[in-house]
Amino acid sequence: MSDTPFRQVTIVGLGLLGGSIGHAVQAFLPGTTVVGWDADAGVRAQAAELGLAHRIAESAETAAQGSDLVIFCVPVGAMDAAARAIAPGLSKDALVSDVGSSKETVAAALAEALPGHHVIPAHPVAGTERSGPDAGFATLFRNRWCIVTPPADADPALSARLVAFWEALGARVETMDAAHHDKVLAVTSHLPHLIAYTIVGTASDLEQVTQSEVIKYSAGGFRDFTRIAASDPTMWRDVFLSNKDAVLEMLQRFTEDLTELQKAIRKGDGDVLFDHFTRTRAIRRGIIEMGQDDARPDFGRSDHNGAKESAG
């Protein structure tokens, strides 16, 4: 393998994820050319202005021309349409990948839309509540996991190049099958978003009763929920529809556990509550010790984008 895993990458979808990949490749893989494409003309113009790619393609049909890697960074419900649109320019040798938050349905959509092409899906577990081209930054993937889900018949050499690509952008890479990915992410990412969307909606309904107190006193826990609940509606609608079975299974478990805590409160059983909270505090501490806390106040700052940033 040369010092750059891919000569030219086409990024389809130039929002938070696509924009961050564009910045990161230019900063950390200077030997790779970045071509950008987005279905939205306004986004394409903004991406050109922000320098998210070396060049913005003139049409979907030509976007993949000459690229040995094409990464779909569109909402998971738009993967099929995006893949069909760029198919005319896509070489049979190119590797097709994506960054979608769910993997089984995306893998199936890409394989069906692009028969005879190499498809190896991936999911960088890194993001923010922001979206759009100006939300991207070069260090988004640094020290974050990227989960690669190669299908059983994937070419191991192509998988290795995709792993090298993500490692060059600063990610730690893990490989697993798509179904397992979807179960794990249902509990670690999808369910927390559903809970945040619910609690913020509930509080807002109650606001009519409490006359603005919800907003006024939202300094702590509630404010953290509002950050998550500000995440992109299109993206999350698609995530829940595409990972339906795993999310419903985890929601069932969650509901049972919530009922246990509800019972303990009603019965005045402090031991159950104390033991539970002690266990969850240890989990949070474990996450921080593993270096998984991301010092969020830095998120989205423009000085994350310069080529002056060094990899590693």
Ligand SMILES: NC(=O)c1ccc[n+]([C@@H]2O[C@H](COP(=O)([O-])OP(=O)(O)OC[C@H]3O[C@@H](n4cnc5c(N)ncnc54)[C@H](O)[C@@H]3O)[C@@H](O)[C@H]2O)c1
């Ligand atoms: N936001 C996060 O925290 C996060 C983290 C990891 C993975 N993801 C995944 O990354 C993907 C992109 O998310 P994002 O946050 O960058 O969204 P975003 O809204 O910031 O950007 C998505 C872009 O895709 C474009 N698009 C939509 N349909 C298209 C099509 N058919 N062809 C070309 N372009 C099209 C939109 O115009 C938009 O510019 C999603 O699949 C999401 O699940 C998101």
Ligand SMILES: O=C(O)C(=O)C[C@]1(C(=O)O)C=C[C@@H](O)C=C1
């Ligand atoms: O930190 C956040 O704002 C995120 O929601 C990022 C987050 C997550 O749940 O961890 C959201 C969705 C992605 O698919 C990956 C990462």
